[in-house]
Amino acid sequence: MSFFTQRSGELYVEDVRLSDIAAQYGTPAYVYSRAAFTQHYLAYAQALGQHPGMICYAVKANSNIALLNLLARLGAGFDIVSGGEMERVLTAGGDPKRIVFSGVGKTAAEMAKALQMGIHCFNVESEPELELLSQVAVEQGLTARVSLRVNPDVDAKTHPYISTGLKENKFGIDITRAPEVYRRAAELPNIDVQGVDCHIGSQLTELEPFLDALDRLLVLVDGLADEGIHISHLDLGGGLGVTYRDEQPPAVADYMDAIKQKLGERKLALMFEPGRSIAANAGVLLTKVLYLKPTEEHNFAIIDAAMNDNIRPALYQAWQDIRPLKERRGATKRWDLVGPVCETGDFLGKDRELALEPGDHLAVMSAGAYGFTMASNYNTRPRACELLVDGDQVYVIRERENFVDLIRGEHVIEH
Numbered sequence: 001m002s003f004f005t006q007r008s009g010e011l012y013v014e015d016v017r018l019s020d021i022a023a024q025y026g027t028p029a030y031v032y033s034r035a036a037f038t039q040h041y042l043a044y045a046q047a048l049g050q051h052p053g054m055i056c057y058a059v060k061a062n063s064n065i066a067l068l069n070l071l072a073r074l075g076a077g078f079d080i081v082s083g084g085e086m087e088r089v090l091t092a093g094g095d096p097k098r099i100v101f102s103g104v105g106k107t108a109a110e111m112a113k114a115l116q117m118g119i120h121c122f123n124v125e126s127e128p129e130l131e132l133l134s135q136v137a138v139e140q141g142l143t144a145r146v147s148l149r150v151n152p153d154v155d156a157k158t159h160p161y162i163s164t165g166l167k168e169n170k171f172g173i174d175i176t177r178a179p180e181v182y183r184r185a186a187e188l189p190n191i192d193v194q195g196v197d198c199h200i201g202s203q204l205t206e207l208e209p210f211l212d213a214l215d216r217l218l219v220l221v222d223g224l225a226d227e228g229i230h231i232s233h234l235d236l237g238g239g240l241g242v243t244y245r246d247e248q249p250p251a252v253a254d255y256m257d258a259i260k261q262k263l264g265e266r267k268l269a270l271m272f273e274p275g276r277s278i279a280a281n282a283g284v285l286l287t288k289v290l291y292l293k294p295t296e297e298h299n300f301a302i303i304d305a306a307m308n309d310n311i312r313p314a315l316y317q318a319w320q321d322i323r324p325l326k327e328r329r330g331a332t333k334r335w336d337l338v339g340p341v342c343e344t345g346d347f348l349g350k351d352r353e354l355a356l357e358p359g360d361h362l363a364v365m366s367a368g369a370y371g372f373t374m375a376s377n378y379n380t381r382p383r384a385c386e387l388l389v390d391g392d393q394v395y396v397i398r399e400r401e402n403f404v405d406l407i408r409g410e411h412v413i414e415h
């Protein structure tokens with residue numbers, strides 16, 4: 001069920017008309033639905049059911065503290081990839097015991113802080129990282145619970161920039177070398193080996209790559225058990241895709257049932273790190289048409305949101321639907337929706353059949369994940385505000401940046 005609906009030609013989020021939000025708060029603006037976030041998270045929690053494990057929301061998808069707080073209140077855990085994301089989770093009231101720490105470049109300082117907070121698990125991505133973690137844990141007099149992120153060498157069949165489970169990628173430890181690294185981990189001081197972790201990519205629309213990866217992980221787990229190294233949890237990462245256009249990703253429940261079935265008699269807790277499948281279709285980016293500029297080659301509609309607000313189209317040729325907030329009668333044309341940034345790659349959509357006039361408002365759909373979190377200040381553009389809708393209420397969960405925010409920390413020299 002979508003919480004973004006069309007009613008008599010106007011686009012609503014829950015019970016609020018998006019054109020009212022645009023008029024009151026201005027554009028560009030990210031708008032999220034509380035009900036959508038909640039429903040998408042609960043789909044995972046309910047599918048996991050009584051099986052031991054945890055749903056650790058991938059903070060990188062959307063890290064606004066209001067949203068993290070809502071998820072924390074629903075009982076979510078969190079997958080973080082930096083000290084900054086850890087601070088956000090803690091600020092939002094997240095439980096440190098429900099944090100897993102992923103990422104290829106953890107620093108000693110980040111490790112120390114995470115150990116002091118007592119996080120659930122480090123997803124270790126390389127041997128030098130494992131050695132450093134042991135050293136830091138010894139210095140702190142604490143024990144680090146770890147999973148090794150293994151690279152199972154499966155093709156996630158997704159965009160090359162968001163595919164991570166192939167041998168050629170920088171992520172994880174080659175699965176063929178994993179037993180050796182587990183042996184090392186088992187003998188290192190202040191390291192408690194708990195899990196096997198993998199994340200093969202993002203926006204997967206088929207089950208098969210997940211299940212292939214799982215088959216390989218289970219061979220590893222069984223082999224380790226024979227050697228006396230007992231694994232208590234599997235972390236299968238994130239990656240379940242969403243519908244941007246006409247993709248038909250598997251339902252969460254089907255995904256999880258297939259995984260549970262494969263576990264057979266093994267007593268393994270299950271962890272997941274979903275990001276996009278919780279956040280993407282819980283948010284939109286509102287923008288206004290500034291100018292219409294039909295040329296011989298293209299009809300350009302220049303809008304007030306740009307690649308600095310949502311870089312996905314420029315970076316991955318990602319397609320996100322673009323809808324008018326109020327449907328307009330009249331002739332449609334094919335428009336390229338381009339932003340004010342001085343780059344040819346600055347577009348949010350191309351060849352979209354729309355009836356447009358200057359001043360019209362549009363929504364870039366499916367913008368709740370990897371939208372605001374990838375925004376920048378390029379061209380000294382303030383980052384958009386973020387708004388959360390709950391029923392008929394609108395909350396400002398992040399104010400629009402102003403010029404003072406933009407130059408904070410900069411200094412001119414005096415001579």
Ligand code: LLP
Pocket residue numbers: 058061079102103162199201202203237238239240273274275276277312316369370
């Ligand atoms: N766990 C790990 C270790 C990850 O690297 C990621 C995403 C996730 C979980 C969450 O994956 P999800 O459920 O969201 O697919 N910026 C790109 C996506 C990059 C994903 C990076 N890692 C985009 O906008 O499509």
